[in-house]
Amino acid sequence: MKKILFFLMAGLISMNISAQTKKTVKKSPNGYIRCLSTEHEKKIQQKFKRATIGQFETWMSNESLNLRNKGANKVTAVRTIPVVVHVINKGESVGQGTNISDAQVRSQITTLNNDYRKKIGTKGYNTNPVGADTNIEFALAVRDPNGNPTNGIDRVSFDKEFWQESDVENVLKPNTIWEPTKYLNLWVVNFGGDLEGVLGYAQFPVGSTLNGLDDTGLANTDGVIIGYQFFGNLDYNDGSFNLDATYGYGRTATHEIGHWLGLRHIWGDDTCGEDYVADTPVHEDANYGCFTHPKSNDCGTSDEMFENYMDYTNDDCMNIFTQNQLDRFNTVLTNSVRRKELLTSDALTAVTLLPNDGEVSVRPSFSGLCGGRPVGNFKIINRGSNNITSATLSINDNGSTYTQNWSGNLGTNQEAVIPVMFSGNGVITATLTSVNGGADSKPSNNTSSYSYTIKSTPNFTTTTVKLDLKLDIYGTETTWELINANGDVLYHGGPYTDTATPPALKTFTFNLANNDCYSFIIRDLYGDGICCDAGSGYYKLSTSSGTVMINQTSFNGYYDSYTFSLGTLLAAEDVKKGNVEIFPNPVNDVLNITKVSNNATFTIFNVAGQFISKGKVTNNKVNVATLAKGVYFIEVSEKGATSKMKFIKK
The missing domain is CATH 3.40.390 (Collagenase (Catalytic Domain))
Known part of the structure; x- marks a missing residue:
């Protein structure tokens, strides 16, 4: 054993x-x-x-x-x-x-x-x-x-x-x-x-x-x-x-x-089990759904208390401690x-609200399938009694510093999110330097930092990918799928058949498009993978020339994945690596965007993170003539990779 x-x-x-x-x-x-x-x-x-x-x-x-x-077992005072x-x-x-x-x-x-x-x-x-x-x-x-x-x-x-x-x-x-x-x-x-x-x-x-x-x-x-x-x-x-x-x-x-x-x-996690509570009847098992009284069982109970909150009945059928x-x-x-x-605890002791008290935090937001440069969120929260209509942030991103201005209208405990593209591996720090044109009333919550790293996705020159899949004896537990950058399932397999001995190697061929990003995802229903206890299973992905992309021989959990891109993927890789540039900046009418194709799309946000416009990048240009003067972010996307940059409209 x-x-x-x-x-x-x-x-x-x-x-x-x-x-x-x-x-x-x-x-x-x-x-x-x-x-x-x-x-x-x-x-x-x-x-x-x-x-x-x-x-x-x-x-x-x-x-x-x-x-x-x-005599302290009967409590009449409310405890919060x-x-x-x-x-x-x-x-x-x-x-x-x-x-x-x-x-x-x-x-x-x-x-x-x-x-x-x-x-x-x-x-x-x-x-x-x-x-x-x-x-x-x-x-x-x-x-x-x-x-x-x-x-x-x-x-x-x-x-x-x-x-x-x-x-x-x-x-x-x-x-x-x-x-x-x-x-x-x-x-x-x-x-x-x-x-x-x-x-x-x-x-x-x-x-x-x-x-x-x-x-x-x-x-x-x-x-x-x-x-x-x-x-x-x-x-x-x-x-x-x-x-x-x-x-x-x-x-x-x-x-x-x-x-x-x-x-x-209430059933004691056993058939006719013990919950150590004298005034709850013995339950034979967990109850699902809703019932009517009486509900007897084989434990000798004439009526179960299925509406007890410690049973498993539906939410709207519960009502008793x-x-x-x-x-x-x-x-x-x-x-x-x-x-x-x-x-x-003093957690319910109110804090006296000061007139202009802004709190700042910085966190990463969720990035897409193919990784890329982390997209951050600066969050400004109004913890004061006055509405916040303007604020200034000082940003230090891995040694590079700049100022970020915000305007809007935040009531008490409301928040605004400002998106930012992190520049490189390191630490980003945001400090709130002014609120409503003056000093913040409470400096103790004005600074927040976050450590981050930039992800990378391996790239291969091929349009054909081979999957070698060696299962353990519990084939019914294993499923897999290959998805593209949009999350579309292109290929999938399993569950398979349980066998007395590890089955023969299974081989699959994927015909894939260039200039896209993909993820191979494998799941084990039982949670012990395919590698170790019931056969030395593995999965291997290779290019048409035989280059091994990954040979995973240690998958022993519920879930594993491998993400890769194919073809030159020049534009997407440049977007992901931060090689895309915009000029002129500040700009009057036309913003030029380097190293992207006509497949690229753009989205423009204001500094409060509000959507302004979107469209396709045509001949490496985006017309911004109709924008009002101010600071904006442009998000450029190409085949699953995304880059965000700040620009000023004159």
């Missing part, structure tokens, strides 16, 4: 398995994976000195008894937990795609308060005799970790199409988390890879008095992460919401925060590390 580390789409578990054993996961009837909290907890128990279920439940029982003996919502996006405009709107975020906070307070007149209300008003509320933070004002919504752009578990835990959370003793951190993302189809998961609390155990290594990952299509409530849709029809009523966050506060699934579930909440909020401190 071999020891294999694998990442299930339903969970993240390290265990010994036979090479012939394939573990599957429960999915909802529409293919979603409702929750990964239990599986995630098992994984981190193995990685850290973390309490087992038995140890944690002993601690929970003892601490709950202590609260009852002190400060929340920061990290909206992790790909650089879209606010309200588009993964960059969900403020209104969608606020609808989720409203739903949490409806559910945890059992508010009359909302879907969170119930008349069950054991139904509890938990006296827990949630509020978006108004003070950030640096003492600056905030609206509790932290928008962060990353150059990633989707997030899988290792990237979430090792990159995303540690680099974006706010102090977890002051904030409940909620991340909203686009899941993919081993998290494809997952709605969300939480990090369970830890008992603060468990001898010999230490989870300090988990402090930078503590919180709840949810797919962007499941964060918010369609009942409050103002037209900007991007939510799933079944799981778009906010109960994923209610459920996951239940885990974050110490609850287990029980009194004994509340007891667990009280125990955790009284005793648990990074939970009890939240009740004394």
Whole structure:
């Protein structure tokens, strides 16, 4: 028997398995994976000195008894937990795609308060005799970790199409988390890879008095992460919401925060299992969909509590936490590390707004399939009481400095995005030097830096590419596709057939156009790739002359890709490498653009990032005679490569 580390789409578990054993996961009837909290907890128990279920439940029982003996188990005062919502996006405009709107975020906070307070007149209300008003509320933070004002919504752009578990835990959370003793951190993302189809998961609390155990290594990952299509409530849709029809009523966050506060699934993650809550009936298994009472089971239960938030029913069928579930909440909020401190956090202490307070941040935006020079966003946020109508930024891009002016009209907590093309590998720093024509009222949030590198795409002179594919014995797990710069699938294959021994080499030939960029993408449904445990599989791409483009013999995960360009691709390569130039600059009427073909297109934006015009580059020229005087950005695109440059219209 071999020891294999694998990442299930339903969970993240390290265990010994036979090479012939394939573990599957429960999915909802529409293919979603409702929750990964239990599986995630098992994984981190193995990685850290973390309490087992038995140890944690002993601690929970003892601490709950202590609260009852002190008469402190019945809490009538409202406890408010400060929340920061990290909206992790790909650089879209606010309200588009993964960059969900403020209104969608606020609808989720409203739903949490409806559910945890059992508010009359909302879907969170119930008349069950054991139904509890938990006296827990949630509020978006108004003070950030640096003492600056905030609206509790932290928008962060990353150059990633989707997030899988290792990237979430090792990159995303540690680099974006706010102090977890002051904030409940909620991340909203686009899941993919081993998290494809997952709605969300939480990090369970830890008992603060468990001898010999230490989870300090988990402090930078503590919180709840949810797919962007499941964060918010369609009942409050103002037209900007991007939510799933079944799981778009906010109960994923209610459920996951239940885990974050110490609850287990109502069926105990086992047939007729134990959730350690006295007033919830034994469930035979998870419930999907909606039901009517009574719903009996083979465990001897005459009626299940399928509307409990810790079941898997549809969002609009959930409406109850029980009194004994509340007891667990009280125990955790009284005793648990990074939970009890939240009740004394200053994150909800308002910061006095100053008249002209601008905050600046710089982040990369999402780049295209073929990489190229990073496109950055300078973000100006109004944290003051006055509207901001003008601002000046001083930019230092890897030692090259220049000034960027902005004008517009931003109300409090509104933001503007200014696009910029990064010049080379290094660090870019933006400093806000003036607001509304004068000094900024609060210099402490006026500077932001970002380290970046320029991507490159290998180029080959051929129009024929050969794929050699050697599978392992689990062919049904493997699929692949070849796509162009527009994302069109040109060739694809799989799933294949399972075999007793590794199958013969498969060979494919791709006839491809010059002057384009391509990506070969291979996926393994099980997450253990094709390289190692069930046969020494690999994939190799070669040109017609036999030049090996890539020979990947170590694909052992869910997903792998290789991007390349074909032909001379002169214009696209020049665009990508920054060799394209514009002149004259400043310009009166016609802007000349070097090293592009008539296939190139252009888009012009003003300094506020607003679209002005677009079209084709004709004979290396773009007519800008009708533009008003000012500073603009022109984005030149050629076969998947893009370059942005600044110019001045006289």
